[in-house]
Amino acid sequence: MAKRVLLISLLLTSFTALGTAKKVESIKEIIWLQSYTPPFHITKSDKAPQGGLCDNLTEQLINTITDVKHTRLVVPQQRINKYLNEGKNVCFPCVIYKKNNNHILKLSNPTTVYPPFFVLTTKELAPKLTKKYGSPINLINLLADQHYIYGQAAARKFSNKINTIISNTKSNNSSSLSWSSENESQAVIARLSHGFIDYSIDYPFMADYFNKQERFNNIVSLPLAGNETDFIRGAVGCAVKAENNFASQAIKKINDALKATILQSSEYIKSQHIFLNSNFADFNKHYQQQVINFEQPSIAVPTNTAH
Secondary structure, three states: OHHHHHHHHHHHHHHHHHHHHHHOOOOOEEEEEEOOOOOOOOOOOOOOOOOOOOHHHHHHHHHHOOOOEEEEEEOOHHHHHHHHHOOOOEEEEEEEOOOOOOOOEEEOOOOEEEOOOEEEEEOOOHHHHHHHHOOOEOHHHHHHOOOOOEEEEOOOOOOHHHHHHHHHHOOOOOOEEEOOOOOHHHHHHHHHHOOOOOEEEEOHHHHHHHHOOOOOOOEEEEEEOOOOOOOEEEEEEEEOOOOOOHHHHHHHHHHHHHHHOHHHOHHHHHHHHHHHHHHOOOHHHHHHHHHHOOOOOOOOOOOOEOO
C-alpha cells in the first residue's frame, strides 16, 4: 500500500513538473505586422522622420523589449487576419481598442486616442451633402441614398456602431470596395478625389494628410451626427491562436513597456501630435484621460484590425 501511495505521489509530482515547465516557457520572438496604410505606417524620410502614427510605437517597443527577437513583416491590410489566424507569434500595433472578447486578438492597454470618424468627400460635393443631410451629417440617411456611391478599403473596419450602421444600411445596396494591396488608404482617397466614389468614412486627419500630398488637394471631412464624442482608442493586438500562450506573454511585455516609458515619451507623443493635433484640439486632455490614466477593465480584447 505504501509503495502504491509513493508511486501515485511520484506520478503527480512528474505531471505537475511537466505542467509547470510548459507554463513558464518564455516566448522567443515577436513578429510585428505592418500594412501599406499611411499615415499609420510611412517609410521614414526627410518629410516623415518619425514614420507614421504606429511606426514610432513599434520602434520603441522593439527597443524597450530586449529579451526577445523582433521581426518586422509588411503585409497587405486584407491579409493581416490570415497571419493572425495561422498560429504564428504575430502582433499588430495598429488596432482599434474594443472591450469584447475575440478569438483572434488579445489587446494591450490603449496606446493613443483618435478623434471621432468623419465623412470624407470632395470640396465640390460637400455643400450638397450638408444641405441634404445636415451638418453634422446624418449617416444613415446618406448611406441609404443610392444616388451617392459609398466606398472604402475592403479590409477597413470602424467602431462597432458605425460598422453596424454600414452593414444594416448597405445590406441591400451596393458599395464600392477597394481591394488594392498597395497603399490601401491612398487608393480610396484617389478614387474619391477623381470621382469614382462620392464619399467614404475615416478619421479627419486622413483628409489633411492626403491633401498635403502632391496628387490630392480636394478632400474635406464632415462630422457625423451623434458621433461627436465617440473617440477611438488605439492598441496593440497579438495573436491568440499562437502557441505557448504567446498573446498573454507578449501583451504583458508590451503593457510593461508602455507604462514604464513609451506612453510618457516625448518622442512618441510628438509622433501623435504631428498627425492628430490639427484636427484634435483637445488631444492632450484626451490622451491623459483615456491613455495615461487608463484603468484596465476585466475584459479588454478587440474585435477588428484596424486602422
